[in-house]
Amino acid sequence: MTDRQRLTSSPVGPAEAGEFLRGRRSVDQFESTPVDTGRLEEAFEVARWAPNHHLTEPWQFYVIGPETKKAIVELNAELVAEAKGEEAADAKRQRWHAVPGWFAVTCRRADDANTAAEDYAACACAAHNIVLYLHSAGMACKWTSGPVTHDARYLRLLGADPANDYSVGLFWYGVAKRAPRTQRSEDGHRPVRCP
Numbered sequence: 001m002t003d004r005q006r007l008t009s010s011p012v013g014p015a016e017a018g019e020f021l022r023g024r025r026s027v028d029q030f031e032s033t034p035v036d037t038g039r040l041e042e043a044f045e046v047a048r049w050a051p052n053h054h055l056t057e058p059w060q061f062y063v064i065g066p067e068t069k070k071a072i073v074e075l076n077a078e079l080v081a082e083a084k085g086e087e088a089a090d091a092k093r094q095r096w097h098a099v100p101g102w103f104a105v106t107c108r109r110a111d112d113a114n115t116a117a118e119d120y121a122a123c124a125c126a127a128h129n130i131v132l133y134l135h136s137a138g139m140a141c142k143w144t145s146g147p148v149t150h151d152a153r154y155l156r157l158l159g160a161d162p163a164n165d166y167s168v169g170l171f172w173y174g175v176a177k178r179a180p181r182t183q184r185s186e187d188g189h190r191p192v193r194c195p
């Protein structure tokens with residue numbers, strides 16, 4: 001297939017695309033089924049086709065294995081214990097341990113504000129490409145950006161350098177246990193019609 005054919009003949013039509021995009025949900029309760037990291041790595045390949053001004057490729061993706069997961073869960077529990085006490089930390093520890101699939105996205109720091117904003121936007125697009133690709137494979141995700149992700153120790157656990165990289169998100173994935181409810185405002189999609 002030529003590039004032009006790819007641009008003009010999408011494998012999904014508007015009705016399917018709408019259904020697919022509306023059907024994605026942020027999920028934090030997963031079946032204990034082991035996750036397919038092969039799919040995740042396919043998703044990273046797709047992610048880099050996100051729009052990206054000046055093709056800076058500012059993202060870094062991370063597959064989080066069991067040791068790193070455990071260390072992140074413990075670091076998070078430590079932060080929760082400081083803020084809310086041991087009981088809350090234990091509850092969080094148990095909930096986070098139950099999450100089967102983990103990955104992360106960081107963004108490279110930029111010197112000027114415009115590049116920084118555009119690079120973050122590109123990373124968000126890339127991250128959502130991953131989420132949508134996994135959604136197409138029957139897996140749900142949750143994008144998290146809680147306090148642990150802003151802690152330099154978290155970045156070091158990933159192998160990132162806090163001086164050069166910051167967190168875009170820590171992501172959970174797996175087969176959804178149930179569909180969470182969500183809603184959107186009645187007229188949030190209405191555009192301003194500029195003459």
Ligand SMILES: Cc1cc2nc3c(=O)[nH]c(=O)nc-3n(C[C@H](O)[C@H](O)[C@H](O)COP(=O)(O)O)c2cc1C
Pocket residue numbers: 024025026027143144145146169182
């Ligand atoms: C940048 C970003 C950060 C987010 N961080 C969190 C988070 O820390 N905790 C959380 O529960 N959800 C987080 N979410 C998920 C949103 O809460 C979720 O998208 C929203 O509730 C709408 O639900 P839906 O994704 O199912 O449509 C985040 C989403 C984005 C885009």
